[in-house]
Amino acid sequence: MATAAKVGTNFTGVQMSPKDTKRLLDAVNEIHPDVPGDERGMLVERAERNEEADRIGSVPVPGSAKGMLKTGFDMMKGKSPEVFIDKLGERLAFERNGVRLYEAMIAKARNLDTGNDLVGVLQHIRDEEFEHMMLVHAAMEKLGADPTAQTPCADVAGVMAMGIMQVLTDPRTNVPQCLNALLTAELADNAAWELLIELAQAAGHPNIADSFVKAKTQEDDHLVKIKTLMRRDLIMQTK
Amino acid sequence: METISGILDNKGTPLEKQKFTWKEMAGKPISKLDDDAFTRVRIILMNGVETDALRLSHGIARFNKELRLPLAQIRRTEQHQATMINWLIGADHSPLETTVAYEQVAIEVTAAVAQNEPDHYQAQTYRFGLLEDFDHLYRYSAMLDRLEGKDANNILQGYTDIVPGRKTSEHHRHPENDIRDNYEKESAALITKIHAALITGAEYQTHDYYMNIGPLFADPLARQLYAEIASVEEQHVTQYGSLSDPSESHIEKWLVHEAMEVYMYASCAEQESNPRIKAMWERFLDYELGHLNVACEWFKKIERRDPAEILGGPLPKMVEFKSQRDFVRQVLAAEVNLRTAGPVYVDKAKEPQSSLDYRNHLASQGLASDIVSAGYQWAPGGELMRKAS
Numbered sequence: 001m002a003t004a005a006k007v008g009t010n011f012t013g014v015q016m017s018p019k020d021t022k023r024l025l026d027a028v029n030e031i032h033p034d035v036p037g038d039e040r041g042m043l044v045e046r047a048e049r050n051e052e053a054d055r056i057g058s059v060p061v062p063g064s065a066k067g068m069l070k071t072g073f074d075m076m077k078g079k080s081p082e083v084f085i086d087k088l089g090e091r092l093a094f095e096r097n098g099v100r101l102y103e104a105m106i107a108k109a110r111n112l113d114t115g116n117d118l119v120g121v122l123q124h125i126r127d128e129e130f131e132h133m134m135l136v137h138a139a140m141e142k143l144g145a146d147p148t149a150q151t152p153c154a155d156v157a158g159v160m161a162m163g164i165m166q167v168l169t170d171p172r173t174n175v176p177q178c179l180n181a182l183l184t185a186e187l188a189d190n191a192a193w194e195l196l197i198e199l200a201q202a203a204g205h206p207n208i209a210d211s212f213v214k215a216k217t218q219e220d221d222h223l224v225k226i227k228t229l230m231r232r233d234l235i236m237q238t239k
Numbered sequence: 240m241e242t243i244s245g246i247l248d249n250k251g252t253p254l255e256k257q258k259f260t261w262k263e264m265a266g267k268p269i270s271k272l273d274d275d276a277f278t279r280v281r282i283i284l285m286n287g288v289e290t291d292a293l294r295l296s297h298g299i300a301r302f303n304k305e306l307r308l309p310l311a312q313i314r315r316t317e318q319h320q321a322t323m324i325n326w327l328i329g330a331d332h333s334p335l336e337t338t339v340a341y342e343q344v345a346i347e348v349t350a351a352v353a354q355n356e357p358d359h360y361q362a363q364t365y366r367f368g369l370l371e372d373f374d375h376l377y378r379y380s381a382m383l384d385r386l387e388g389k390d391a392n393n394i395l396q397g398y399t400d401i402v403p404g405r406k407t408s409e410h411h412r413h414p415e416n417d418i419r420d421n422y423e424k425e426s427a428a429l430i431t432k433i434h435a436a437l438i439t440g441a442e443y444q445t446h447d448y449y450m451n452i453g454p455l456f457a458d459p460l461a462r463q464l465y466a467e468i469a470s471v472e473e474q475h476v477t478q479y480g481s482l483s484d485p486s487e488s489h490i491e492k493w494l495v496h497e498a499m500e501v502y503m504y505a506s507c508a509e510q511e512s513n514p515r516i517k518a519m520w521e522r523f524l525d526y527e528l529g530h531l532n533v534a535c536e537w538f539k540k541i542e543r544r545d546p547a548e549i550l551g552g553p554l555p556k557m558v559e560f561k562s563q564r565d566f567v568r569q570v571l572a573a574e575v576n577l578r579t580a581g582p583v584y585v586d587k588a589k590e591p592q593s594s595l596d597y598r599n600h601l602a603s604q605g606l607a608s609d610i611v612s613a614g615y616q617w618a619p620g621g622e623l624m625r626k627a628s
Contacts, residue, residue, distance in 0.1 A: 010272045012393040014619045020397030021619065023564055028617050031402040031571075037613030039385050039622075042460055045610050049459040159457075166330055172268075 004174060004237050056156065059086045060149040076143055077204035084203040088140050089151025091196055094189060095133035097161045101185060102126035104168040105178055112175065118229065125222050132193075132215045139200075139208045161185070176237075179230040186226050190219045246501060247535070247550055251528025254312055259319040267515075268329035271336075274513055276343065276396040277560045281507045282327045282516070283337075283344045284441055285523075288503055289321035291440025295496050299489045306490070309537060313530050320523055327516070332394075334452040335383045335461070339394045341445050342379060345372035346399055348441065350563030352434045353570075355555050361431055361482055363584055364419050365438065366570045367577055368475050373567060374404030375468050378608045381615035382464055390621045398562040401617040405575050407608035410471040411601055413593035416579040417477045424484040424491070430555050433499040435482040436492075437558075440499075442479055446472035463607035490538050494549050497531040506557035 014021040059082040078084065102122055109118045140147040150158075167173055167181040193216040200209035269278055296310045296317070328337060346369060353365035380391035380401045391401055422431050446469060453465030483492070504524035511517035535546040578590035618625035 008273055011275060011396045012272055014392070014397065017397030020562065020564075021392075024392070024397055024400055024617070025619075027400040027402045027564075027568065033612065033614045033616055034403040034406055035609045035613045035615075039613070039615075041610045041613045042385060045460055045605070045607075046458070170330055172329070 004176070056152045057150075059089070059151050060146050078202065081143075081203060084199050084205075085140070085143065085145045086151045086153045087192075087196060087199055088136055088143075088145065089147075089149065090153035090157045091192060092133060092136040092140065092147055093150065093154035094157045094161070094185075094192065095129050095136060097158065097165070098129040098185060098189065099126055099133060101161075101164060101168050101182065102129060104165070105182060108168070108173075108178055109175060118175075121225055121229065125225065128218045128222070132218070135211060135215055139205075139211065142208070143205075160188075176230060176233050179226055179233070183223075183226050183230060186219070186223045190216075190223050193219050246498065246528075246531070246554070247547060249528045250532050251530075252522075252525040254316065254529055254533060257316045257526045257529060259316075259323065264319055264322040265326050266323065269327050269513065269516065271329050271331050271394075276340075276394065276398055277347075278511065278513050278516055279328070279340050279394075280344045280347060280560060281511065281520070282324055283341055283444075284348055285503060285507060285520075286321055286325040287344075287441040287444030288437065288500055289317050289324060290444055290447075291436075292317045292496055292500060293321070294440075294443065295492060299493060302489060305541070306537060309533055310493075313533060316526060316530070320526065323519065333387060333389075334455055335379065335387060336389065336394050338379050338449070338452070339376065339383060339391045341448060342372055342376035343395055343399050344441065345369075345445060346376060346567065347560065347563050348558065349438060350566050350570075351559045351561075352438060354563075354566060355558070356431060356434050357428050358422060358431045360420060361422060361434065364478065364482060365434070366574055367579070367584060368438075368442075368478060369567065370404045370571060370575060370577075371407070371410050371471060371475070372404075373400075373571065374407050374410075375471070377401055377403050377615070378407050378464065378468070378612045380617060381612040382461055384615070384617075384621045384623075385611060386458055386461055388621065388623075390619070392617070392619065398564070400564060400567065403612075404571055405577075407467060407471065408602060408606050409578075409598070410474070411467075411594075411598040412474060412579060413591065413597045414474075414477065416581060416591060416594050417474045417481075418582055419478050419481045420582045421482055421484045424487045427484070429495075429498065429550060429552055432483065432495045433502055433554075435479060436496050436499045437503065439476060439479040439482070442472055442475040446476055460607045460611050463605075464611055467606065467608050488542065490534070490541055491549060494531075494534050494538055494546060497527065497534045498550050500527040501531055502554060503558065506560070509557050510560050 010016070076085075102125055106119055106122045106126065109122060112118065137147045164181045164185050168178050193212060197209050197212045197216060200206070200212060269282065271279075293314055296314050300307050300310050332340070349365050349369045349372065353362050353369060356362040356365060376391075376395075376399065383389050383391050395401070422435065424432075449465050449469035449472060453462055453469060456462050456465065483495075487495070501524065504520050504527050508517060508520035508524055511520055535550075538544060538546050538549075576587040577584050578587050578594070579585065580589060580591050616622060616625060618628075
């Protein structure tokens with residue numbers, strides 16, 4: 001694994017093939033587009049397809065018979081409780097994915113002598129992501145929702161995470177590249193907890209909102225840690 | 240002309256010594272950034288060759304009980320060769336970037352074949368198909384730029400032009416206009432048979448790839464673009480598949496395919512710039528010689544004929560993996576308006592009504608290939624750079 005950017009024979013740019021590029025540009029200047037218009041036609045077509053589209057899926061009906069009988073069951077409140085359930089499903093999926101992302105990152109950092117206990121920091125964050133996952137799991141059970149169902153927002157969060165997972169598990173990516181991927185996840189995660197607390201309050205579940213505050217505080221810490229690690233590493237290399 | 244020396248004399252690696260481990264098969268990929276584009280061209284092409292070997296072998300096994308075991312034994316190696324080759328494509332290629340690379344393969348390899356092909360009709364067919372794959376590259380490059388914000392030339396590395404060819408929207412033909420005349424097995428040169436097997440296999444792979452990845456896209460225009468071009472690739476498989484003589488026996492086709500594999504690995508090994516990949520081509524060349532020998536033994540046993548009847552005679556120089564820009568530009572200028580009427584190449588004005596009706600209906604609710612490429616002009620760094628300047 002490379003640990004830093006290196007100079008080499010990158011063939012992708014036009015500077016690597018000036019003669020071929022000139023020939024290519026000659027062709028472009030001689031043979032013109034055969035369909036009039038520009039990229040705005042795509043906008044029109046996409047807008048039309050958006051109108052015609054079905055939804056990705058639905059939020060499962062909450063409140064199993066078993067759940068309803070449980071003591072301490074928190075009745076679903078608010079105008080559209082499924083919105084809150086959907087976002088809880090998203091957070092659960094995101095945190096579960098987050099645990100796996102940090103595990104991949106730990107594997108990457110394990111044999112590196114970074115001199116700043118990188119693995120220890122990563123392990124600490126991984127464990128807290130796991131805690132957050134279980135916290136959301138408990139909140140969903142309390143509401144009688146099914147924490148094993150994949151809600152639409154959970155599904156979309158999975159699509160978003162695909163690129164981050166690819167970066168972290170590629171053996172060729174280096175530590176700063178992977179920290180950058182984790183930063184993307186942490187920035188989104190941080191804002192998501194902030195919003196989730198507000199949604200819990202708006203949906204009339206102050207106890208759940210209170211239980212989420214600790215997670216938000218820990219997420220603030222994750223963000224600082226990842227930013228600091230990344231900044232320190234890159235500045236050291238740049239100086 | 241240069242020839243492969245000893246195509247029938249060299250025994251290659253015996254089948255029982257053709258061994259793999261899972262780790263080497265799923266080994267280190269090439270670098271999308273630092274390897275030469277033609278290394279990737281060879282990788283994609285040879286994966287297509289190996290998957291076509293599997294396809295042909297399964298087809299033969301359906302009709303021949305006696306050959307089932309030897310074919311299964313060779314297929315096992317071919318499966319693992321295909322894996323080792325295809326897994327060289329790194330995960331930093333988006334499916335659309337790999338698509339651009341597939342079209343570069345189709346253009347550069349078909350252009351090399353068209354120039355080496357001694358049969359005029361077959362050469363004309365390669366030039367005809369070439370201009371369509373050339374156009375696909377332009378449409379996909381526009382899609383890559385406008386969907387992912389990426390420059391197709393990062394993949395093509397300046398070797399291949401990004402301009403319109405015969406318009407994709409005019410490729411869709413009635414099936415009766417996709418069948419071509421075949422070579423005659425008794426009189427055709429071996430290289431003609433090899434070319435037909437090679438390009439058919441390559442197009443088959445492209446078709447299957449588009450069919451698999453098309454639904455991975457979220458964008459409805461990308462999904463439709465893949466549907467439109469995958470259909471053309473199916474036409475290309477039909478077209479190139481009909482170039483070979485249907486009266487060849489199954490085992491004769493097997494022999495030609497193995498000879499093609501030997502020829503192609505020899506071409507790859509000769510020109511490869513990445514030493515690690517070159518060693519793999521050399522290893523697989525020896526494996527293929529082993530397969531060819533097995534096929535020859537069965538040919539002698541079943542058909543009681545000398546394989547030299549099929550494989551004798553000189554082969555032209557290796558397939559040249561290099562930019563065919565000049566040739567493609569000439570073909571584009573001279574033949575962009577060709578169409579087909581049955582197996583005959585005709586001017587655009589004489590295209591049969593059957594194809595026009597067929598495509599008019601398909602396009603009656605819109606054409607993604609037109610929409611995504613409207614006004615698209617490549618510029619270094621993508622069209623946004625042109626618009627900014």
